Amino acid sequence: MKYDVVIAGGGFAGAYCARVLGKALGAAGVKRVALIAERNVLVFHPMLAEVAGAALSPLDVVNPLREFCKNVDVLQGVIHKVDWAQKQLVLDGGRFTRNHVVTFDHLVLTLGSVTDMSRVPGMGDHAWPMKSVADALRLRAALINRLEEANLVEDAELRQRLMTFVVVGGGYTGVETAGQIMDLLHEVRPLYANLKDTLPKVILAHSRAHLLEEIGEKLGDYAQRVLEKRGMEVRLNTRVTEVTAAKVILQDGSFIEAHTVVCTVGNAPSPVVLDLAKQLGMPGDKGRVEVEATMRVKGVDKLWASGDCASVPWDDRGTMKVAPPTAQFAMRQGKQLGENIARVLKRGAGAELRPFSYRYMGQLATVGEREAVAEVFGMHFSGFFAWWMWRTIYLAKLPGMGRRFRVMVDWTFDLFFARDISLVLPPAEDLLRAIHLETGESLFEAGTKVRAFYFVKRGSVTLEAAGEAPRLMSAGDVIDQACATGEGLWRVGAAATESTDVVVIRGRALEMLKTTLKLVRRE
Known part of the structure; x- marks a missing residue:
């Protein structure tokens, strides 16, 4: 399997890069460009918390890559290693299709980050991650299972432990997941006859002084006030040092008794990217590959990178920065990178390439119960209006008209009907x-x-x-x-x-x- 361009990673950066190349090359692109992804869908991560909170169906937040990236050969598999000297990589497609060798001329790194919870003892064994649709589905099932178990027991201490939920990490994913958990628990608790006298407890533990530091202290503090007003316990400057089946142990020696822990921290660089950087002797910024403004890797011909795994220079109104690892930047980097590679394929190595440029629009985060915080073009919004903006903007950005219509219908139903607590467990891992x-x-x-x-x-x-x-x-x-x-x-x-x-x-x-x-x- 040999291609002119192999894009490693099916997130926002990789998918949009492949989409642009497919449009530029037409029908011939399927023989020239391959997109390698671990799953054959593009996940719209900003809405993942709503899947965990049973507000959206998992099919609402995914888009098949083969439909999204037409005229490109989509290969589902896990990349184990890249051999730059041989210009090839080894791909594992599954139980019966392992060790495929894929050869390339140009390689695009858009692998993003991986989840590494090993730094905290017990976190990997007992905590639920929130990285993929499967993670969101498993968490949803765990939340409903805890309610079902608590409805059975008579011991007050055990029931409270089952009704206590700890979310580790106060960034976007942590705040939005905690808000959705709170919404789900409060909305469905009246359906459980034996839980009317037991209030659910949601605790958000964050190691820094403010929530949502990426969006600013003012809005982060507002988000904290909203969450606390709704009954959530927010613990700032709190670091988790150990997790057991029944306890979350904190740095000061205290602990929280809980059977359900959600981990939204622990991002680590892709091992494939780290190994390739080692092969080429490339420096990296916390595992992110250093690239030029055109997203060509410095000093390495025919190697490109964008998204979370790349340090992309960004001119923020006259101040040079490294573009933050967020979806809106990855999406636009992918588009620009696709245009640059298309120019090289059509005009040769001397083609003029455009540097990445983007006018930052702002950031939004929901805190549950139809409230959100937002920073748009430097202006700050909060409350119901910010929540309406969040839904409107992300609905417009969701790929595919069919998905947008589904989400719009689900959100409309959510205004009048209770959340669905049907328990449909994903298949257990075959250990x-x-x-x-x-x-x-x-x-x-x-x-x-x-x-x-x-x-x-x-x-x-x-x-x-x-x-x-x-x-x-x-x-x-x-x-x-x-x-x-x-x-x-x-x-x-x-x-x-x-x-x-x-x-x-x-x-x-x-x-x-x-x-x-x-x-x-x-x-």
């Missing part, structure tokens, strides 16, 4: 899975990425490596990191010696097993 192998069938090959460990349940597996005698793994044996290199690749190949059943250990179970094995071997 342990049994597979069957026939004689001679390969389990994995040497040099491939370690994606799982394997427990031989029945039969046997032979491990083979160049220059080493074959090793037989029988029932009860585990094939783990002892057979891997330090780079996370299998040092050996494995194939069934006879009819064999193997248990595959992956996901969180794999990470826990890796940690345990390291500790055991250290002792």
Whole structure:
């Protein structure tokens, strides 16, 4: 699979870049440009909190990339590594379509950031992230499940713990998610006969002195007053140091008893971007690639970057800054980058490129119960008018007329009807899975990425490596990191010696097993 341009990342920057290139190249673009995304949809993140709060359907906030980016080849998969010297990358498309090699001439990095909750012990095990539509759906299900459980128990302390919800992070996602949780709980609690005497408690913990610091102290403080007036507990200058199944432990040694924690912090640079920067010896600003104003990576020909993973120079009315990692900037960077690459493809390397420029319009955030805060062209608004502006502006920005109509209908229904608390759980992560192998069938090959460990349940597996005698793994044996290199690749190949059943250990179970094995071997 070879393309003139490969766009790595299907967020706002990548999708709009691909959309512009598809329009510029026409039908020929599908053979020349590929967009690689982990999911085949463009997620409209500003409305994600409303999905968690059951105010919108998940289908309202997504747009199929194949419809949005016409004349472009959309490839769904996870990029494991970019080899710049060979101008190729390795793509994992799923369980049966791994290790695809995609070759490129130009590479566009729009991978954004990843969620890393490992810095706080227990956060990754017990907290709900808010990064994707799946995260919002799982959180919605968790909120409703807590209400159902609380409706069952008679113990007052346990019931209050089940009815206490902690949101970590006071930025846009944290404030909007906390507001939606509060709206959902207050609206549906009367439907639960045994919860009429138990008030839900929502606690917003933020490590800084003001909420929504990106929008200014004045509006951030207003948002705090609105949330507190509605009964939310806002704790500023509060850092979470540990999370357990029943407690959120704070830096001052105090703790909050709660079974539900939402984490809206912990963004980290993409490992793929960090690895490529290391290959090329590129400096980075907190994991963001330094680019020219045209979004060409400094000192590297045919490498481009925009969005959250790039430090894009921005002229803010005469003051040079780095463009902030927000959706409105990523969208416009993607459009401009697509136009620049189209010029290079049509006119060659000497084509004149336009630098990124954008007149900042402002920012908006909802705080629930038809109130919001907004900064538009330097003017500040709050209350119902700001909420109306939020809905009007974001409805206009939502890609696709069909999606806009759906959201408009859902918002209209929301004015007259209660939120839907039907419990539809997404499929649970398959941490342990049994597979069957026939004689001679390969389990994995040497040099491939370690994606799982394997427990031989029945039969046997032979491990083979160049220059080493074959090793037989029988029932009860585990094939783990002892057979891997330090780079996370299998040092050996494995194939069934006879009819064999193997248990595959992956996901969180794999990470826990890796940690345990390291500790055991250290002792």
